[in-house]
Amino acid sequence: MKKITVFLFSILLSTLAFASDAVINYNGEQVKVKGNFPSVGKKAPKARVTEPNFAIKTIGGKSDRVQVLATVPSIDTPICSAQSKRFDDEIKNFPDVDMTVVSMDLPYADDRFCKGRGIANITVASDFAYQEVGEKYGVAITSGELRGLLVRSIFIIGKNGRIVYQEIVPDINQEPNYAKIMEAIRIADSIKK
Numbered sequence: 001m002k003k004i005t006v007f008l009f010s011i012l013l014s015t016l017a018f019a020s021d022a023v024i025n026y027n028g029e030q031v032k033v034k035g036n037f038p039s040v041g042k043k044a045p046k047a048r049v050t051e052p053n054f055a056i057k058t059i060g061g062k063s064d065r066v067q068v069l070a071t072v073p074s075i076d077t078p079i080c081s082a083q084s085k086r087f088d089d090e091i092k093n094f095p096d097v098d099m100t101v102v103s104m105d106l107p108y109a110d111d112r113f114c115k116g117r118g119i120a121n122i123t124v125a126s127d128f129a130y131q132e133v134g135e136k137y138g139v140a141i142t143s144g145e146l147r148g149l150l151v152r153s154i155f156i157i158g159k160n161g162r163i164v165y166q167e168i169v170p171d172i173n174q175e176p177n178y179a180k181i182m183e184a185i186r187i188a189d190s191i192k193k
Contacts, residue, residue: 021033021034021035021142022034022035022037022138022168024141024151024168024169024170024171024172025170025171025172025173026144026146026171026172026173027173029144031141031142031143031144031146031147031172032141032142032143032144033138033139033140033141033142033151033168034134034135034138034139034140034142035138036138037137037138037139037153037166037168038136038137038138038155038163038166039163039166040163040164040165040166041162041163042162042163043061043161043162043163044059044060044061044067044069044155044157044161044162044163045060045061045132045136045137046058046059046060046061046132046136047059047060047127047130047132047133047136047137048129048130048132049100049102049125049126049127049130049132049133050107050125050126050127050128050129050130051107051110051123051124051125051126052107052108052110052111052114052124052125053107053111054107057100057123057125059100059102059133059157060136060157060161061161062159062160062161063098063157063159063161064159065096065097065098065159066094066096066097066098066156066157066158066159066185066188066189067097067098067099067100067156067157068087068091068097068098068099068100068154068155068156068157068181068185069100069102069133069137069153069154069155069156069157070083070084070087070099070100070101070102070153070154070155070176071101071102071103071127071133071134071137071139071150071151071152071153071154072084072101072102072103072150072152073103073104073141073146073149073150073151073152073172074103074104074105074149075101075103075105075109075110075113075124076105076109076113079152079173079174079175080103080152081113081117082175083101083152083175083176084101084113084117084119084122084124085117085119086178087099087101087122088117088118088119088120088121088122089121090178090182091121091122091185092120092121094185094186094189096189097185097188097189098123099121099122099123100122100123100124100125101122101123101124101125102125102126102127102133102150103124103126103127103149103150104126104127104128104134104148104149104150105126105128106126106128107125107126107128110124110125110126127150133150134150137153137155139151139153139168146172151168151169151172152168152169152172152174152175152176153166153167153168153169153176154166154167154176154181156181156184156185156188158188158191159191164184164187164188165180165181165184165185165188167180167181
């Protein structure tokens with residue numbers, strides 16, 4: 001009887017562990033993602049990332065600026081590169097907004113990308129050292145050939161440290177909804193506190 005109870009308990013635990021996973025599409029297949037995405041209205045977890053010069057930047061929590069956290073699998077891919085460049089071009093219209101694009105790429109690759117594409121208005125950073133963005137924002141891929149990379153997502157964090165917009169792009173090969181994101185940034189930036 002004790003063995004059956006232990007067996008049933010272990011099945012229950014494994015079911016609960018998998019139940020927290022989310023599913024994202026990639027090349028016609030489904031990949032699992034950590035999935036504990038903080039939702040709109042929740043406090044944005046603080047997470048450390050590494051900038052191209054190896055300085056540590058903290059994202060999340062209260063700030064005197066609206067923060068935008070965008071995650072991508074790799075800035076070395078065409079979609080991620082185009083997305084990051086577009087955000088760099090558009091965010092210049094919001095000088096009081098702090099936008100960070102995070103991937104698992106090493107800071108050397110981030111530096112090469114920023115210099116090569118003339119990135120000047122956003123921060124491109126890496127989650128390789130602390131892996132806190134992938135863990136705390138639930139965007140780490142947990143299965144398949146992209147295991148360990150981050151999905152394509154956007155979190156806009158108000159000055160009060162709470163998430164005001166969240167987009168988890170359902171297919172890694174798709175770009176996010178730029179119009180909705182920029183409108184959410186405009187609204188968040190217009191709020192005084």
